[in-house]
Amino acid sequence: MNIKISVVNLTATYQRHPAVHHVSAEFAPGSLTAIVGPNGAGKTTLLRCLAGLHQPESGAVLRGDLTRQQIALLPQAGTLDPSFPIDCRDVVMLGLIGEAGAFRAMGASDRARAEAALAQVGLHDFARRPVGSLSAGQMQRVLFARLIVQEAPVLLLDEPFNAVDTRTEADLLALIDQWHHQGRTVIAVLHDLDLVRAHFPQCLLLARQLVAFGPTEAVLSQENRQRARMVAEAWVGDAPVCEAESDLHSHEHHEHGAHS
Amino acid sequence: MLHFLFDPFAFAFMRRALVGCVALSLAGPPLGVILVLRRMSLMSDVLQHGILPGLALGAMFGGLSFWAMGLGGLIAGLCVALLAGLAARATSGREDSQLAGAYLIALALGVALVSHQQGIDLAELLFGSVLGVTNVALQLIAGVASLSLLGLAVIWRPLVLDSFDPVFLRSIGGHGGLWHMAFLGLVVLCVVAGYSALGTLMSVGLMMLPAIAARHFAVSLSGQVRAAMAIALLASLLGLLVSYYADMASGPAIILTAGGVWLLGVLAGPQQSVRARLVRKSHLTG
Numbered sequence: 001m002n003i004k005i006s007v008v009n010l011t012a013t014y015q016r017h018p019a020v021h022h023v024s025a026e027f028a029p030g031s032l033t034a035i036v037g038p039n040g041a042g043k044t045t046l047l048r049c050l051a052g053l054h055q056p057e058s059g060a061v062l063r064g065d066l067t068r069q070q071i072a073l074l075p076q077a078g079t080l081d082p083s084f085p086i087d088c089r090d091v092v093m094l095g096l097i098g099e100a101g102a103f104r105a106m107g108a109s110d111r112a113r114a115e116a117a118l119a120q121v122g123l124h125d126f127a128r129r130p131v132g133s134l135s136a137g138q139m140q141r142v143l144f145a146r147l148i149v150q151e152a153p154v155l156l157l158d159e160p161f162n163a164v165d166t167r168t169e170a171d172l173l174a175l176i177d178q179w180h181h182q183g184r185t186v187i188a189v190l191h192d193l194d195l196v197r198a199h200f201p202q203c204l205l206l207a208r209q210l211v212a213f214g215p216t217e218a219v220l221s222q223e224n225r226q227r228a229r230m231v232a233e234a235w236v237g238d239a240p241v242c243e244a245e246s247d248l249h250s251h252e253h254h255e256h257g258a259h260s
Numbered sequence: 261m262l263h264f265l266f267d268p269f270a271f272a273f274m275r276r277a278l279v280g281c282v283a284l285s286l287a288g289p290p291l292g293v294i295l296v297l298r299r300m301s302l303m304s305d306v307l308q309h310g311i312l313p314g315l316a317l318g319a320m321f322g323g324l325s326f327w328a329m330g331l332g333g334l335i336a337g338l339c340v341a342l343l344a345g346l347a348a349r350a351t352s353g354r355e356d357s358q359l360a361g362a363y364l365i366a367l368a369l370g371v372a373l374v375s376h377q378q379g380i381d382l383a384e385l386l387f388g389s390v391l392g393v394t395n396v397a398l399q400l401i402a403g404v405a406s407l408s409l410l411g412l413a414v415i416w417r418p419l420v421l422d423s424f425d426p427v428f429l430r431s432i433g434g435h436g437g438l439w440h441m442a443f444l445g446l447v448v449l450c451v452v453a454g455y456s457a458l459g460t461l462m463s464v465g466l467m468m469l470p471a472i473a474a475r476h477f478a479v480s481l482s483g484q485v486r487a488a489m490a491i492a493l494l495a496s497l498l499g500l501l502v503s504y505y506a507d508m509a510s511g512p513a514i515i516l517t518a519g520g521v522w523l524l525g526v527l528a529g530p531q532q533s534v535r536a537r538l539v540r541k542s543h544l545t546g
Contacts, residue, residue, distance in 0.1 A: 051431050068433035075427045084297065084424050085481045094421050098432040102418045130479055 002064035003029045003153050005050060005071075005185065010059035012045050019045040021209045022059070029153075030183040032176070034196040034216070037206035038232040043189040044076065046206060047156050050187065069098035072152035074143055077162050082132045088142050089114045089127040095146035117145035122171055137168035144172055155179060157188040161195070173199055193220055207231035268504040277390045277510060280401045280457045281496035284466050287405035288450050289488030290412055292471025293481070294443065298423045301468060302356055303344065303444070306363040307451050308464040310340030312370025312385065315455070319380055320373070326396050330452055333460075337448035340366055345437075345444060388459025390500070390510035397456040404453035408446045415442050420481065458511045465515035466492055473522035476529025491521050 006026040012019050020042040027033055035043045048054040049061050051073040063071070072095075092114035093106060100106055115127050121141040131139060140160065147155060157176075161169045177199070179186055190196050196203060196216060203216040207228040212219040268274050295301055311333035318332020344362045374382050393401075412419075421429045422436040429436050447467075454463025470491035474484040477491075499514030506513070528535045 052433075053427065053430055068431070071431070073428070073431040075431075079427065080425055085475075085479060085484055086420075086424055087480065091424075094425065094428065097417065097421060097434075102434075103414065 003066055003070070003185065004062075004064050005066070005154060005187075006062045007046070007050070008060050008062060010046070010049060010061065011057045012042070012049050012054055013057045014045075018057075018208060020049065020056075020206075023206070023210045024059075025204055025210065025213050027185055027187060029185055030180070031185055031202055032180045032200055033187045033202040033204055034200035035187060035189045035204045035206055036191070036193065036196060036220070037211070037228055041206045041228070041232060042208045043206055044158055047073070047158050047187070047189055051156050066154060069150075070152050071154045071156065072147050072150040074147060074155070074157040074160055076158045077136060077140055077143075080131070080139070082134075082139075084131065087128050087130050088118060088123060088134070088145075091131060091142050092117050092145045092149055095149040098150060113149055114145070117148040118142070120148060121145045121175065137164040140164050140172065141168060144175060148175075152184070154185045155187070157186065159189050159191065161190070161192070169195075196220065265501070268501060273391045273393075274500065274504065276393045276395070276398055277457070278496065278500055280393045280398050281390065281466070281500065281514060282493060283398075283402045283405035284450070284454050284457065284463065285470075285492030285496050286489055287408040288454065288463070288467035289470040289474070289492045290485045291408070291443075291447050291450055292467040292469075293474060293484050293488050294412075294419060294423065295447065295468065296471050296475070297481075301472070302359045302363075303341075304447070304451070304464040304468050306340060306344055306359045306366065307337050307448055308460045309363040309367040309370060311337040311448070311452055311455065311460055313366060313373050314339075315385055315460070316370055316373035316377055316380065319377055324380070326394065326400070326456060330400060330456075333452040333455060334448060336366075337452055338445060341444040341448055342441070345441060384459065385455070386459050386461045387509070388455060388457055388462055388511050390457050390503075390514070393457050401453045401457060404449050408450050408453075411442070411446050415439050419443055458514070462511040462515050465518060466495070469515065469518035469522050470495065473518070473525045473529075476522075476525030476531050476533050479531060491518060495521060 004026065006024075008024055010023045011021055023046065035046060037043050045054060049056050051071055052061070052063075052068060053073070089111060093110055095117075096106065096110055096113070100110070111127075118124070118126055121144050123138065123141055123145065126134075126138070126142070131142065134142065140163075144160075160172060160176075164172070173195075176186055176188070188200070190200070197220060200216055202214065203219040204213045205211040205219050205224055205228050209231060211228045211231060212221075212224045269278060292304070295304055314332040314334070314336020315329045316332070317336070318329040322328020322332070340362060344359055347358045347362070371382065374380050374385065418429065418434055418436075418439045419442075421434070422439050426436045450467060451460065451463050454466065457463070458466060470488040471484075473491050474488035478484045478487040495514055495518035499517040500510055502508060502517065503510035503513035526533055530536065
């Protein structure tokens with residue numbers, strides 16, 4: 001089965017303004033990649049394109065034989081309503097819907113799988129706890145448990161360590177390492193370059209356009225990072241759309257900063 | 261004491277009213293709980309006004325029959341739900357303001373059409389007459405209630421997922437919009453079914469008030485659904501008794517009872533109530 005994901009000359013826009021500009025990259029099966037770049041560089045948009053949530057303007061995302069359910073996505077934290085009356089085990093069991101479908105009854109074995117996944121992320125006795133009572137770090141652990149039961153060969157993580165403490169970060173990193181050793185493809189949007197250097201063998205530096213892609217040490221060189229900053233600033237100052245729309249463009253850029 | 265409870269139901273119209281309200285109490289509140297969770301409480305307002313032009317048009321073309329008006333209301337309600345849903349999803353405007361706009365138009369259109377039509381009492385359409393529920397209306401209410409409960413059971417899982425984490429549903433290839441529209445269809449069915457008993461304004465009351473109140477009595481989603489049903493049943497029974505003994509219009513009596521339970525929940529319910537907050541505060545400050 002072909003489970004390679006590749007991006008071919010991908011351009012994705014928000015209201016006609018490019019957020020990702022002519023990016024090509026290949027993610028080999030079993031690779032562990034960090035996507036880094038300045039704010040508003042299109043990292044989240046690229047990830048959403050990979051997950052099939054955002055329709056590219058031009059170019060394509062090639063997913064080989066992968067189905068939608070075989071690409072698991074961890075969205076940015078803080079998008080879920082903490083007052084929703086649902087407990088941790090049910091959140092994890094939502095991850096089983098991909099295989100159970102909308103209607104098949106879920107039984108004791110499904111509950112056991114969800115509880116085992118919760119135990120794996122260090123939340124042994126949390127099955128019946130409502131999500132409203134969780135800290136940000138615990139919530140992130142629950143969402144990782146949901147990724148575990150999805151058993152997807154490809155995992156896309158959008159800023160998985162935002163707002164979590166160092167211990168949670170270490171535990172979740174260990175889980176990502178484990179996925180890597182199981183031969184799954186993991187692609188994560190990250191900010192902490194030291195963390196990327198320590199744990200991610202491959203790195204994609206993005207500033208709307210591709211700045212560098214390859215082994216982490218080479219990609220995160222002083223020169224490349226400088227270039228990424230300059231490209232990002234050039235996108236702000238020298239609008240890629242015509243002068244008349246420059247007002248619109250700065251507005252759009254502002255929005256992007258907030259989104260990614 | 262028992263006489264006090266049973267005497268009113270010696271009358272056939274009281275028994276029919278009770279059966280109708282029981283059916284509505286089982287079907288409406290679960291939908292209301294989901295509406296609250298999806299932050300769509302306002303949608304119920306839109307629908308209750310939205311079916312009004314349909315009722316008037318139904319009467320215009322089919323006469324004052326229950327079925328013609330019900331069908332008209334159903335079609336109008338579905339159109340309003342579809343338009344409001346599309347407007348909210350297709351444009352980036354604020355959903356609540358669009359819903360408010362939609363229901364004002366629907367109400368004005370409905371009143372204009374009703375006033376044009378001879379023989380329809382606007383007050384009766386808006387507020388209904390629980391005690392005048394006919395056997396035909398009762399069959400419709402019971403049928404719709406059963407259908408609605410079954411339908412909700414079928415779409416429950418994807419609907420809850422779409423309410424909690426729509427991005428995740430899309431990421432596994434689900435279509436949130438599909439479940440959303442199926443759900444709105446059930447809401448429309450229930451509002452239309454309730455109009456003959458409670459009127460368009462009040463039928464939404466028996467759907468929403470118990471659902472809003474349930475948040476103060478239960479933590480889990482299934483617990484809230486059960487609590488909302490129980491509150492609606494209690495409000496129906498108590499409301500009918502109040503209307504019988506206090507000689508009050510029965511629809512408003514039922515809704516006021518449900519409103520009373522809600523206020524009780526806000527003040528002294530076990531969850532998220534004023535009392536719970538005050539008690540916790542005094543513990544923290546020691």
